Amino acid sequence: MSQKLIPYGRQSIQKSDVEAVTRVLLSDWLTQGPAIEEFEKTTASYCGVQHAIAVSNATAGLHIACLALGVGPGDIVWTSPNSFVASSNCALYCGAEIDFVDIEPTHFNMSVEKLQEKLVSAKKAGRLPKIVIPVHFSGHSCEMKRIAELSKEYGFSVIEDASHALGGSYRGKKVGSCEFSDMTVFSYHPVKMITTGEGGAVLTRSSDLAHKLKQLRSHGITRETSRMEDESHGPWYYEQTSLGFNYRMTDIQAALGTSQMSCLDRFVSRRRELVANYAGALAGLPVQLPSEADGVSNSYHLYVVKLEDRIASKRRKIFESLRADGILVNVHYIPIHTQPYYRKLGFSAGMFPESERYYAGAISLPMFPDLSDKDQAFVVERLKAALERE
Numbered sequence: 528m529s530q531k532l533i534p535y536g537r538q539s540i541q542k543s544d545v546e547a548v549t550r551v552l553l554s555d556w557l558t559q560g561p562a563i564e565e566f567e568k569t570t571a572s573y574c575g576v577q578h579a580i581a582v583s584n585a586t587a588g589l590h591i592a593c594l595a596l597g598v599g600p601g602d603i604v605w606t607s608p609n610s611f612v613a614s615s616n617c618a619l620y621c622g623a624e625i626d627f628v629d630i631e632p633t634h635f636n637m638s639v640e641k642l643q644e645k646l647v648s649a650k651k652a653g654r655l656p657k658i659v660i661p662v663h664f665s666g667h668s669c670e671m672k673r674i675a676e677l678s679k680e681y682g683f684s685v686i687e688d689a690s691h692a693l694g695g696s697y698r699g700k701k702v703g704s705c706e707f708s709d710m711t712v713f714s715y716h717p718v719k720m721i722t723t724g725e726g727g728a729v730l731t732r733s734s735d736l737a738h739k740l741k742q743l744r745s746h747g748i749t750r751e752t753s754r755m756e757d758e759s760h761g762p763w764y765y766e767q768t769s770l771g772f773n774y775r776m777t778d779i780q781a782a783l784g785t786s787q788m789s790c791l792d793r794f795v796s797r798r799r800e801l802v803a804n805y806a807g808a809l810a811g812l813p814v815q816l817p818s819e820a821d822g823v824s825n826s827y828h829l830y831v832v833k834l835e836d837r838i839a840s841k842r843r844k845i846f847e848s849l850r851a852d853g854i855l856v857n858v859h860y861i862p863i864h865t866q867p868y869y870r871k872l873g874f875s876a877g878m879f880p881e882s883e884r885y886y887a888g889a890i891s892l893p894m895f896p897d898l899s900d901k902d903q904a905f906v907v908e909r910l911k912a913a914l915e916r917e
């Protein structure tokens with residue numbers, strides 16, 4: 528008999544999702560149809576924001592968010608080293624220069640103190656960033672109010688990489704409200720909070736940015752006569768006024784997305800139940816457990832335990848013993864600046880030590896709505912056993 532495998536994250540699909548997708552498959556529109564607008568409206572209204580633009584994935588969303596703000600060669604973008612490479616690659620796609628701000632040791636988000644220090648020295652050197660991309664690691668919002676204050680003082684724009692944080696909130700508002708940013712990007716990859724297979728969205732309060740995002744998503748083309756440079760030739764006429772991409776989401780995906788949105792709050796509360804179980808069962812072990820700052824409600828895309836520094840050297844053994852038990856733990860994230868590609872850009876290990884210290888001890892435990900109490904208890908039992916052997 529093959530061993531049961533427990534992943535660290537996975538989608539949760541119901542019959543209603545299958546029915547929603549089937550309806551679109553049998554309709555007239557598989558792409559560029561009404562399901563997109565419905566998903567965008569659902570997303571925007573959930574987050575309390577004016578505009579949501581659905582895209583093919585969050586990576587594409589981050590790319591066009593940067594372009595909509597005019598990022599190009601000669602510009603500088605800063606993000607967190609404790610993220611998926613897409614958070615920084617987006618700047619490189621635009622020909623901009625990337626740099627990182629080290630994390631804080633509690634929630635492993637970009638440190639606002641370090642951001643401020645770096646801004647002070649960047650100002651002196653005449654190398655201020657055009658954009659800062661805070662990443663809400665694990666679904667725990669960054670200190671957006673303070674970041675927004677710094678953005679006014681130093682004149683940079685803010686794109687929230689909220690790939691983990693759909694369903695979370697900050698100071699009483701849903702992540703995605705863009706109260707403290709220019710744009711927010713979500714990912715709908717299957718391990719994230721809801722899924723569309725592949726997919727993403729960019730949210731904004733600005734109608735100007737929304738218009739630019741829509742154009743960039745679809746070849747740089749507009750069909751709105753008021754936005755055209757020339758006289759319309761007739762009803763078939765469209766104009767390409769900028770260089771865009773095909774970063775569209777299909778209606779098949781959007782229908783799945785709308786259906787998944789109706790489950791989001793239930794997904795988040797089940798995740799939070801699992802967090803409470805873990806917190807009770809893992810208390811007293813030599814690991815740092817997730818916590819929430821005042822005013823933050825974490826969506827808990829990830830549940831990371833960080834081994835205390837004195838046992839961090841055992842991380843690999845503990846990780847491998849959990850994997851041998853069929854528990855598909857993972858590690859989020861290898862600090863971006865230590866990747867070979869980034870080393871070729873001039874970065875090296877040691878540059879953002881807090882992210883490296885965090886990485887050395889981090890293990891992501893299974894965390895997804897369909898994880899059963901029984902499987903979770905097995906994870907706890909095996910983790911305890913592995914820690915006891917060390």
Ligand SMILES: *Cc1c(COP(=O)(O)O)cnc(C)c1O
Binds near residue numbers: 611662690714
């Ligand atoms: C998943 C993820 C992305 C990329 O999302 P895709 O939809 O797969 O392109 C970007 N940033 C972070 C922090 C992520 O976790």
